[in-house]
Amino acid sequence: MFRGLSFSFSRAPSLSSPLFLHRQPSAVLRRPPIRRKSKPSPSNSTQVRCFSPTPKMGETWKPKPTIPVIEKATKPELFRALESALGSSFSTDPISPPPNPLIIVISGPSGVGKDAVIGKLKESRGENLHFVVTATSRPMRPGEVHGKDYYFVSKEEFLDMKDRNELLEYALVYGDYKGIPKSQIREFMGRGCDIVLRVDIQGAHTLRKKLKDSAVFIFLVAESEAKLVERLIDRKTESKEDLLVRIATAREEVRHVKSFDYVVVNADGKLDEAVKLVESIIDAEKARVRRKCAAI
Numbered sequence: 001m002f003r004g005l006s007f008s009f010s011r012a013p014s015l016s017s018p019l020f021l022h023r024q025p026s027a028v029l030r031r032p033p034i035r036r037k038s039k040p041s042p043s044n045s046t047q048v049r050c051f052s053p054t055p056k057m058g059e060t061w062k063p064k065p066t067i068p069v070i071e072k073a074t075k076p077e078l079f080r081a082l083e084s085a086l087g088s089s090f091s092t093d094p095i096s097p098p099p100n101p102l103i104i105v106i107s108g109p110s111g112v113g114k115d116a117v118i119g120k121l122k123e124s125r126g127e128n129l130h131f132v133v134t135a136t137s138r139p140m141r142p143g144e145v146h147g148k149d150y151y152f153v154s155k156e157e158f159l160d161m162k163d164r165n166e167l168l169e170y171a172l173v174y175g176d177y178k179g180i181p182k183s184q185i186r187e188f189m190g191r192g193c194d195i196v197l198r199v200d201i202q203g204a205h206t207l208r209k210k211l212k213d214s215a216v217f218i219f220l221v222a223e224s225e226a227k228l229v230e231r232l233i234d235r236k237t238e239s240k241e242d243l244l245v246r247i248a249t250a251r252e253e254v255r256h257v258k259s260f261d262y263v264v265v266n267a268d269g270k271l272d273e274a275v276k277l278v279e280s281i282i283d284a285e286k287a288r289v290r291r292k293c294a295a296i
C-alpha cells in the first residue's frame, strides 16, 4: 500500500495542479466512516442474533474462549486454551503430598532368610530405607562390626537403656538381650526414611501391640519345614542343641502368621523373588490413601 502511495506521489501532479486539491494523501489513508446500525425496533427484535450471553448488571463482557482444533494446535496453545476455558491456570503443586515414612517389621523363624532379604533390600533401596541396628548384650562374633551388625553393649548397659525407656521393644533371646533403640527410629523417620525392623515373632507381637496398624508386618517363611531345616544345617552356625531349639521354636512360630499383614515365601534359590515381593509390598503400602503415622 505504501509502495503504491509513493508510486502515486512520484507521479503526483504538482502542488499547483488543480487535481492535487482533490486527492490529498491523508484523504487516501483515512478510514471510511463507520455506519452505525439503527437500534432494532421492538417489531424486528426477533431478527437479532446473540452470539454470547448478555452480561448481567455489574459484569464485564468477556469473549468466550475457543479451544483450537487438537490436530492443528501445538501443545502449549492447547494447554493455554484449556486454562482459559476453565478460568484458572493449572497448578504445578503435587496433587498428593509425599507419603509419611513407613515402618516395616520383618519377622520369621530362625534361618528363614531375614538377614539375606534385608541385605538385598539394602542394596536395592539404598538410603531411602534405614535398617535399625539392634542393641544386643551378646558378645561380638568374628567378622561382626559394632554399629553395623549390632550395637554391642554389656548386660548392665542394656538394662539401663531399658529402664530409661529408650527401647521400643526388647527380649531375652537364647540367653542374650536384644532391643530396638527408639532414638534411631526417630532420627531416621525425621529425615523421611522408611524404617525396617528385624525382629523375632515375639518381638513382632510386642510391636503390633505398640504400633498397631501404623506399621506393616511381613512374615517370611520357607517353602516347607524340611527346606528350612536344610537351610539351618547348611548355615553351619549352630550347635546341634541350638539347631534343635531353633527348629522346635520355628514349628511353634509359623502358627502366628495370621497376626501379620503379609506372608512372603523365601523359596530355595529364589531369594530375589522374595525381595521383589517385599519391595512391592512397601511400594503399595506407601501408596495407601490412609495410614496412621507411627508415634514412637
Ligand SMILES: Nc1ncnc2c1ncn2[C@@H]1O[C@H](COP(=O)(O)OP(=O)(O)OP(=O)(O)O)[C@@H](O)[C@H]1O
Residues within 6 Å of the ligand: 108, 109, 110, 111, 112, 113, 114, 115, 116, 117, 231, 232, 234, 235, 266, 267, 268, 269, 270, 271, 272
Ligand atoms: N532363598 C534362599 N535360598 C537359599 N538359601 C537362602 C535363601 N535365603 C537365605 N538363605 C540362606 O539361609 C541361611 C539363613 O539365612 P539368614 O541368616 O538370612 O536367616 P535369618 O532368618 O536371618 O536367621 P536368624 O534369625 O537365625 O538370624 C543363610 O545361609 C542364607 O544365605
